[in-house]
Amino acid sequence: MLPQTRRTPAGAAVLRGDITEAIQNAVVEELAAVGYGRLSIEAVARRAGVAKTAVYRRWSSKLELVLEIVSGVASQKLSLPDMGSLPGDLTLFLTILTKALRHPLASQIIPDLLAEAARNPQIAETLQQALRNTQHEMGVLVIQRAVARGELPAGTDPVLALDLLVGPVYWHLAVARHPLPNDYVPRLAKAIAAGLRG
Amino acid sequence: MLPQTRRTPAGAAVLRGDITEAIQNAVVEELAAVGYGRLSIEAVARRAGVAKTAVYRRWSSKLELVLEIVSGVASQKLSLPDMGSLPGDLTLFLTILTKALRHPLASQIIPDLLAEAARNPQIAETLQQALRNTQHEMGVLVIQRAVARGELPAGTDPVLALDLLVGPVYWHLAVARHPLPNDYVPRLAKAIAAGLRG
Amino acid sequence: MLPQTRRTPAGAAVLRGDITEAIQNAVVEELAAVGYGRLSIEAVARRAGVAKTAVYRRWSSKLELVLEIVSGVASQKLSLPDMGSLPGDLTLFLTILTKALRHPLASQIIPDLLAEAARNPQIAETLQQALRNTQHEMGVLVIQRAVARGELPAGTDPVLALDLLVGPVYWHLAVARHPLPNDYVPRLAKAIAAGLRG
Amino acid sequence: MLPQTRRTPAGAAVLRGDITEAIQNAVVEELAAVGYGRLSIEAVARRAGVAKTAVYRRWSSKLELVLEIVSGVASQKLSLPDMGSLPGDLTLFLTILTKALRHPLASQIIPDLLAEAARNPQIAETLQQALRNTQHEMGVLVIQRAVARGELPAGTDPVLALDLLVGPVYWHLAVARHPLPNDYVPRLAKAIAAGLRG
DNA sequence: TTCTAATCGAGACGGTACGTCCCGTCTTGCC
DNA sequence: GGCAAGACGGGACGTACCGTCTCGATTAGAA
Numbered sequence: 001m002l003p004q005t006r007r008t009p010a011g012a013a014v015l016r017g018d019i020t021e022a023i024q025n026a027v028v029e030e031l032a033a034v035g036y037g038r039l040s041i042e043a044v045a046r047r048a049g050v051a052k053t054a055v056y057r058r059w060s061s062k063l064e065l066v067l068e069i070v071s072g073v074a075s076q077k078l079s080l081p082d083m084g085s086l087p088g089d090l091t092l093f094l095t096i097l098t099k100a101l102r103h104p105l106a107s108q109i110i111p112d113l114l115a116e117a118a119r120n121p122q123i124a125e126t127l128q129q130a131l132r133n134t135q136h137e138m139g140v141l142v143i144q145r146a147v148a149r150g151e152l153p154a155g156t157d158p159v160l161a162l163d164l165l166v167g168p169v170y171w172h173l174a175v176a177r178h179p180l181p182n183d184y185v186p187r188l189a190k191a192i193a194a195g196l197r198g
Numbered sequence: 199m200l201p202q203t204r205r206t207p208a209g210a211a212v213l214r215g216d217i218t219e220a221i222q223n224a225v226v227e228e229l230a231a232v233g234y235g236r237l238s239i240e241a242v243a244r245r246a247g248v249a250k251t252a253v254y255r256r257w258s259s260k261l262e263l264v265l266e267i268v269s270g271v272a273s274q275k276l277s278l279p280d281m282g283s284l285p286g287d288l289t290l291f292l293t294i295l296t297k298a299l300r301h302p303l304a305s306q307i308i309p310d311l312l313a314e315a316a317r318n319p320q321i322a323e324t325l326q327q328a329l330r331n332t333q334h335e336m337g338v339l340v341i342q343r344a345v346a347r348g349e350l351p352a353g354t355d356p357v358l359a360l361d362l363l364v365g366p367v368y369w370h371l372a373v374a375r376h377p378l379p380n381d382y383v384p385r386l387a388k389a390i391a392a393g394l395r396g
Numbered sequence: 397m398l399p400q401t402r403r404t405p406a407g408a409a410v411l412r413g414d415i416t417e418a419i420q421n422a423v424v425e426e427l428a429a430v431g432y433g434r435l436s437i438e439a440v441a442r443r444a445g446v447a448k449t450a451v452y453r454r455w456s457s458k459l460e461l462v463l464e465i466v467s468g469v470a471s472q473k474l475s476l477p478d479m480g481s482l483p484g485d486l487t488l489f490l491t492i493l494t495k496a497l498r499h500p501l502a503s504q505i506i507p508d509l510l511a512e513a514a515r516n517p518q519i520a521e522t523l524q525q526a527l528r529n530t531q532h533e534m535g536v537l538v539i540q541r542a543v544a545r546g547e548l549p550a551g552t553d554p555v556l557a558l559d560l561l562v563g564p565v566y567w568h569l570a571v572a573r574h575p576l577p578n579d580y581v582p583r584l585a586k587a588i589a590a591g592l593r594g
Numbered sequence: 595m596l597p598q599t600r601r602t603p604a605g606a607a608v609l610r611g612d613i614t615e616a617i618q619n620a621v622v623e624e625l626a627a628v629g630y631g632r633l634s635i636e637a638v639a640r641r642a643g644v645a646k647t648a649v650y651r652r653w654s655s656k657l658e659l660v661l662e663i664v665s666g667v668a669s670q671k672l673s674l675p676d677m678g679s680l681p682g683d684l685t686l687f688l689t690i691l692t693k694a695l696r697h698p699l700a701s702q703i704i705p706d707l708l709a710e711a712a713r714n715p716q717i718a719e720t721l722q723q724a725l726r727n728t729q730h731e732m733g734v735l736v737i738q739r740a741v742a743r744g745e746l747p748a749g750t751d752p753v754l755a756l757d758l759l760v761g762p763v764y765w766h767l768a769v770a771r772h773p774l775p776n777d778y779v780p781r782l783a784k785a786i787a788a789g790l791r792g
Numbered sequence: 793t794t795c796t797a798a799t800c801g802a803g804a805c806g807g808t809a810c811g812t813c814c815c816g817t818c819t820t821g822c823c
Numbered sequence: 824g825g826c827a828a829g830a831c832g833g834g835a836c837g838t839a840c841c842g843t844c845t846c847g848a849t850t851a852g853a854a
Contacts, residue, residue, distance in 0.1 A: 019826090035317070037235025041815080041816070042815055043815095051826060051827045051828070051829095052817090052827095052828095053828090054825080056817085107316065108317070111312050111316055114309050115309035115312070115313040117375070118305065118310070118375075119231070131373075157379075157385070159379060160382070160385055163365075163366035163367075163374075164362070164393075166365075166369055167364075167365030167366035167368060167369035168361035168365035169365070170368075170369050170373065171364055171368050172361045172365065174312070175329075175368065176326070176329065177315070177326075187355070187358060188361070191362060191394065192393060193393075194392055194393045194395070195362075195390060195392045195394075196389060196393075197392070198388070198391075198395075238834090238835060240834080240835055248805090249805065249807060250807090250836095252804080252806080254837070255804075255805090258837095259837095429713070431631045431709060432631070433628070433631025434632070436809060436810080437809080439809090446831090448810095448833090449830090449832075449833085452812085453830075453831090503712065507705065508709040510705050510768070511629060511705040513771070514701065514705055514771075515627070515628075515702065520771065527769075527770065553775075553781070559761075559762035559765050559770075559782070560758070560762050560789075562761075562765055563757075564754075566761060566769065567757055567761035567764050567765065568761065570708075571725075571764065572722075572725065572757075573712075573718065573722075583751070583754055584757070586792075587754065587790060588789060590788055590789045590791065590792030591758075591787075591790075591792075592785065593792075635841080635842070636840070636842080637840090644800090644801090645799095645800065645801050646841095646843090647801080651798095651800095
């Protein structure tokens with residue numbers, strides 16, 4: 001039996017149940033293209049090859065639409081393997097972080113959502129949770145391991161440590177928007193390790 | 199002699215020539231309120247208590263409007279007095295930076311413009327220049343002084359140093375949007391100094 | 397089954413499909429109020445309680461809008477029952493004419509459209525057609541009947557006759573804007589009959 | 595001594611005191627071109643090659659501007675020489691009337707002012723006076739002479755007579771906008787004389 | 793001759809309407 | 824019942840004029 005199909009005027013055939021997925025993909029692309037502020041259900045539906053009613057039947061506003069997608073990403077708790085030493089853990093963490101921040105969609109969408117979070121508490125809260133489930137947990141884990149190994153003093157402030165870990169890379173990539181120079185990650189890892197120790 | 203005034207139908211009296219200023223203030227407020235993407239000339243004019251034509255007579259698009267304002271801020275080259283030692287210079291720099299980033303309008307507008315810069319090269323370029331004239335120059339100055347004093351090795355990378363200087367604070371305040379804990383600035387200054395030294 | 401309705405934000409319920417009619421009524425009222433020259437689509441939409449787009453979806457200019465309405469009136473070909481004698485026919489004709497010209501909207505709109513016709517050929521043409529379908533055909537009919545009855549000579553010029561029939565009433569009501577004195581219609585009918593007979 | 599001149603940027607030299615006259619000419623031309631409803635002081639000033647302030651210093655509104663011009667025309671009381679017989683007087687009167695109504699500016703402006711009079715009492719009043727000073731007085735004179743000569747009965751209604759005199763010509767020229775056929779005036783005069791007599 | 797007052801142009805101001813383009817909402821009718 | 828199609832009200836666009844108002848320059852006549 002053939003899967004049920006629908007035909008758009010352009011002739012494209014889309015699997016029936018894939019409408020939800022098509023919309024969500026379209027949302028991500030639209031977010032990257034025009035940002036949250038200019039994102040419109042109309043454009044999302046157009047990009048997904050779907051009628052507006054199909055979108056509104058699933059989500060009642062563009063806020064809901066975006067939050068559900070961000071939440072989906074945020075809920076993936078990441079784990080960080082133990083590399084045996086603070087510099088090793090730092091290097092791995094920074095490598096993962098730089099890779100994530102260099103992903104084209106992420107680098108377009110994240111600053112936009114952060115900006116929107118400045119005026120929309122629901123987006124802010126969802127993003128905080130996403131941060132907590134990713135960078136925060138991973139970063140704290142790195143610090144705890146280093147303290148346990150005796151590489152860092154017991155009173156090391158995880159908040160300050162996290163700022164030192166994530167801030168420079170975020171600033172360099174997402175704000176200053178420069179490419180990473182050679183050996184950036186290991187040199188940064190070394191500096192952070194020294195900074196936290198001293 | 200009284201200054202010449204104009205009277206709006208509503209009876210408000212506005213100093214002539216202040217129209218330009220009123221518009222620019224309105225732009226800043228609108229940017230903070232709704233962001234660049236949703237900023238409309240119509241709303242700016244309304245908030246400034248001015249006719250749309252008065253805006254279009256001065257700027258031909260909302261991009262020009264915003265760029266001129268950002269450029270205005272960016273052109274104020276700041277100087278940093280020499281505090282005599284690296285920790286002193288770092289503390290002063292971080293104090294200025296945290297104060298700037300905690301300004302309500304700045305904390306609303308900067309992330310928005312950064313997000314917009316991801317898809318608008320002109321905004322990106324203008325922001326880069328603004329950064330260069332402020333954080334960048336000040337930060338490099340701090341490093342050069344420390345090298346001259348022998349507090350840092352001659353080969354210290356100013357790029358990495360700047361990322362360490364600005365990144366954590368920006369991340370903490372503008373991204374994570376948390377208040378600064380006690381003694382944050384001196385502790386961060388100490389950690390950065392240690393990190394840069396070795 | 398109840399008729400389908402739409403609800404405006406103000407709560408008014410308007411029958412679907414009546415939008416076209418509401419717009420046309422508004423056009424007539426606006427024409428009477430401010431004339432063709434100052435008629436604006438915006439005001440029409442406002443008066444009709446309808447969005448501007450709803451107007452532009454139907455007509456592309458105020459000229460089209462007005463022409464369609466005038467054409468609508470013009471297309472109603474009127475017939476004139478035979479009263480059996482020239483004075484009778486004349487009286488009936490003049491009665492119908494005076495009634496039409498005393499209608500408040502007509503007396504406001506007709507002079508305005510005539511004035512506009514002096515500089516707009518399309519309006520002029522449409523009005524000519526309207527005249528032909530109403531006064532002209534009826535008037536010629538009256539003359540033909542009288543000739544057939546032997547009340548008027550065979551060579552009676554219908555053009556001159558029509559001018560005598562319509563001109564005085566139009567002048568009195570629409571130009572001089574005076575009310576009709578007592579017995580005006582029968583006295584005028586008698587004079588015209590005598591005049592045509594020679 | 596040369597007359598004092600002023601120079602416009604375009605280089606045209608205009609006699610100083612002629613500004614008033616230039617404006618009034620421009621008003622007449624604008625009235626004919628766009629009608630009262632769309633007439634604007636701005637366009638008048640432009641056509642006259644004069645600044646808007648020069649107009650507003652003399653008249654406070656376009657109504658005043660137009661009324662003064664119309665009044666100027668209206669104040670010229672016309673007299674009609676006695677041709678010795680009713681047909682002769684009628685023919686002369688109709689000849690003058692048709693000549694006036696065929697003047698290009700008149701045929702453009704009169705219908706427009708009549709239309710405007712339907713919604714502006716001041717214009718209506720001024721026009722009535724103009725009519726009274728021209729057609730009305732002349733027409734009544736024709737009737738009175740004919741009564742005195744015994745060509746018309748004593749009880750002849752001057753109002754009805756005037757409608758018969760002016761209406762057909764106005765209708766034919768200004769409303770139906772047709773050219774006058776051959777012998778129109780004498781044939782019309784004959785018909786009117788017969789109509790009034792019988 | 794200098795001053796003052798009037799008048800000129802030029803043009804910025806607030807405002808209204810233009811005709812267009814999207815948008816979110818809602819209804820309809822096909823499948 | 825879900826879907827597309829599309830009309831609806833609404834809002835902003837950027838433009839074009841308009842009447843009002845202010846300005847600086849030029850002129851004319853009085854001091």
